Amino acid sequence: MKKVLELLLCILHPVAMVLIWINLAMRTDLSLIAKLTWAIAVVVPFVPFVYVLTGNDFI
Numbered sequence: 261m262k263k264v265l266e267l268l269l270c271i272l273h274p275v276a277m278v279l280i281w282i283n284l285a286m287r288t289d290l291s292l293i294a295k296l297t298w299a300i301a302v303v304v305p306f307v308p309f310v311y312v313l314t315g316n317d318f319i
Contacts, residue, residue, distance in 0.1 A: 277302045282308075 281304050284295045 281299055284290070284298055287295070290298075
């Protein structure tokens with residue numbers, strides 16, 4: 261049951277990613293390069309899944 265809960269939490273990553281992209285689009289204090297860098301950096305969804313599926317627990 262704990263592993264299922266952890267995998268469900270990993271699924272929240274795409275929601276957070278979209279919210280970050282919306283926030284970046286609205287910000288005026290960042291340059292285009294900084295916005296693109298952050299937009300690319302948040303696209304790493306496999307990290308939480310790999311961590312959980314390899315037997316590590318974060319809860």
